[in-house]
Amino acid sequence: MIALVFSVLISLCLFYLGWCLWTIVIYHWLFSPIQQLPGPVLQRFFSTNLQFVMEPEMSPHYHDKWESVYGKTFCIHGFGKAIILPELDPRILTLDPKAMTHVLNEPITYPKPWQSRRLISELIGNGLFSAEGASHRRQRKVLNPAFSNHNLQSFGPLFTSQVFKLRDAWKALLGKEREVSIDVAHWFSRATFDVIGIAGFDYHFNALEAESNPVYLAYREMFQVGVDDGFTARSILEVYLPILKKIWPDKRTNTIRRSHDIIYGVGRQLLERRKKELEEDRRTSLHTKDLLGLMIFSNLSPDITEDQRISDQDMLDEINSFFFAGSDSTSLALSWTLYLLATTPEAQTRLRKEVLSLDADASFKAIDALTFLDKCCREELRLIPPVHSSLRVADRDDILPLSTSIQLRNGEVVDQVHVPKGTCIHIPIEGFNLLSSVWGPDAHRFNPDRWDNLPSAVKDQPGLYSNLMTFSGGPRGCIGMRFSIMEMKIFLFQLVRSFEFVAKEKVVKRNVVLTRPFVLGKRRSQLPIIIRMVDSRDEGTTL
Numbered sequence: 001m002i003a004l005v006f007s008v009l010i011s012l013c014l015f016y017l018g019w020c021l022w023t024i025v026i027y028h029w030l031f032s033p034i035q036q037l038p039g040p041v042l043q044r045f046f047s048t049n050l051q052f053v054m055e056p057e058m059s060p061h062y063h064d065k066w067e068s069v070y071g072k073t074f075c076i077h078g079f080g081k082a083i084i085l086p087e088l089d090p091r092i093l094t095l096d097p098k099a100m101t102h103v104l105n106e107p108i109t110y111p112k113p114w115q116s117r118r119l120i121s122e123l124i125g126n127g128l129f130s131a132e133g134a135s136h137r138r139q140r141k142v143l144n145p146a147f148s149n150h151n152l153q154s155f156g157p158l159f160t161s162q163v164f165k166l167r168d169a170w171k172a173l174l175g176k177e178r179e180v181s182i183d184v185a186h187w188f189s190r191a192t193f194d195v196i197g198i199a200g201f202d203y204h205f206n207a208l209e210a211e212s213n214p215v216y217l218a219y220r221e222m223f224q225v226g227v228d229d230g231f232t233a234r235s236i237l238e239v240y241l242p243i244l245k246k247i248w249p250d251k252r253t254n255t256i257r258r259s260h261d262i263i264y265g266v267g268r269q270l271l272e273r274r275k276k277e278l279e280e281d282r283r284t285s286l287h288t289k290d291l292l293g294l295m296i297f298s299n300l301s302p303d304i305t306e307d308q309r310i311s312d313q314d315m316l317d318e319i320n321s322f323f324f325a326g327s328d329s330t331s332l333a334l335s336w337t338l339y340l341l342a343t344t345p346e347a348q349t350r351l352r353k354e355v356l357s358l359d360a361d362a363s364f365k366a367i368d369a370l371t372f373l374d375k376c377c378r379e380e381l382r383l384i385p386p387v388h389s390s391l392r393v394a395d396r397d398d399i400l401p402l403s404t405s406i407q408l409r410n411g412e413v414v415d416q417v418h419v420p421k422g423t424c425i426h427i428p429i430e431g432f433n434l435l436s437s438v439w440g441p442d443a444h445r446f447n448p449d450r451w452d453n454l455p456s457a458v459k460d461q462p463g464l465y466s467n468l469m470t471f472s473g474g475p476r477g478c479i480g481m482r483f484s485i486m487e488m489k490i491f492l493f494q495l496v497r498s499f500e501f502v503a504k505e506k507v508v509k510r511n512v513v514l515t516r517p518f519v520l521g522k523r524r525s526q527l528p529i530i531i532r533m534v535d536s537r538d539e540g541t542t543l
């Protein structure tokens with residue numbers, strides 16, 4: 001009997017090993033159609049191409065170079081399926097607008113990989129950012145009205161009051177000094193957290209005044225260990241072996257648990273309070289301003305069927321999703337804009353002249369109509385998109401249509417690519433925005449005036465906003481796009497009229513989940529910029 005059990009076990013093991021050998025070695029090496037795609041050869045056996053397409057100090061050059069050598073669609077090697085042998089993890093990288101539109105418009109065929117969803121949902125729950133399929137559609141239906149143009153207009157006064165707080169804090173730092181160096185990235189991060197706290201659920205962290213609110217600190221700590229520190233080997237191991245978190249929790253797991261207790265504890269109280277208010281007086285629901293109130297209201301709407309309504313837990317997860325997706329991305333966009341203006345003084349002077357042509361209390365409609373401000377925002381969002389790249393995985397075999405044909409390794413020229421189930425598709429957000437063959441020879445330079453006369457190839461580029469991929473596209477495109485552009489414009493309008501910005505330190509870009517600024521030789525992300533007061537009575541002379 002023992003011999004029989006033993007031989008069954010041995011057979012099962014051999015079967016499993018054989019299956020692994022076939023799927024991840026023989027099939028991928030010899031038969032997968034992806035292997036026929038052209039692409040860079042790995043220099044060493046245990047290496048990967050990922051750093052060339054994911055590190056923003058190198059990627060613009062490599063996207064241009066590889067596109068000119070291999071065409072718009074090629075194969076790169078990651079380290080997903082076979083951590084030890086990256087050459088067995090071939091991925092498709094496409095800079096072809098037709099192929100990318102296809103991938104982004106088919107979220108059922110191309111969902112986010114389960115590994116990244118697990119990493120994200122461990123932090124922020126199963127909100128819009130990590131949901132897939134029917135659950136995602138349901139959540140998006142409830143949330144879309146909260147982000148309508150009409151609702152967003154009511155956030156204008158909030159953005160203005162927060163940027164006034166920021167301006168006053170910077171003025172206080174300057175005191176009687178002529179100039180002072182500040183880490184603008186950290187200040188913007190505090191300000192955008194305050195904005196989402198109030199806009200999200202009418203909660204005041206007052207992070208611009210002091211970084212001491214317990215919910216604020218809980219979010220900060222959670223994002224510090226879960227996002228800002230990057231993904232460690234242990235956190236990746238836990239994706240495959242989640243039981244580790246239960247039997248042997250490390251500092252990261254304990255911090256996330258502690259933060260959740262605080263965040264969800266306060267969140268539940270706020271949710272209960274808001275629901276009660278809305279039940280007591282349905283009229284107030286029409287005037288509710290924050291996203292949580294708008295979500296509760298939209299969830300009760302007769303347009304939403306019973307099975308489409310989302311649960312209380314989902315709503316709290318949505319708020320977390322807004323913090324995760326909306327605070328640092330907007331603060332980085334603002335930080336990089338100041339950096340670009342600080343390193344391009346002519347553009348800064350021109351922008352200051354334009355914003356000073358309006359009174360400080362101008363309406364958002366008037367601010368939105370400022371053409372150079374608009375071009376500066378677009379150009380920053382093109383040149384340094386906060387989300388550098390993303391990933392999808394084919395959930396079934398599919399055919400990827402191409403607008404530009406490519407030559408396979410066997411010499412065949414094709415205008416479509418067979419994508420086997422399980423293939424990862426790399427989404428080069430920054431790659432699309434910076435491709436020299438599309439945007440022109442100065443594509444890697446900050447030039448707001450390019451928006452007056454775009455090359456014709458730009459109009460075919462995919463993306464939600466201005467033919468840019470910055471906010472992605474399709475049904476999973478950024479829901480907060482208009483919110484963040486409005487916030488950016490109002491902040492820049494007020495700050496550029498009050499301060500002059502000068503860059504003294506050499507700053508480099510690094511992809512730590514988002515594209516963050518680093519000073520050479522320093523570990524922590526930061527963006528030091530010198531600020532000086534502007535005398536607005538004198539058309540922008542520095543005091």
Ligand code: HEM
Nearest residue numbers: 129322325326329330333387390471472476478479480484
């Ligand atoms: C400059 C600022 C922002 C940028 C560059 C940005 C960019 C993006 C990108 C690229 C995606 C798609 C991610 C992927 O497919 O992997 C996304 C999704 C998302 N963004 Fe934003 N975002 C910004 C601001 C915001 C704000 C302010 C909010 C909320 C208030 C927000 C909420 C979301 C949510 C909830 C999703 C997931 C949407 C879905 O899957 O249906 N974002 N964003």
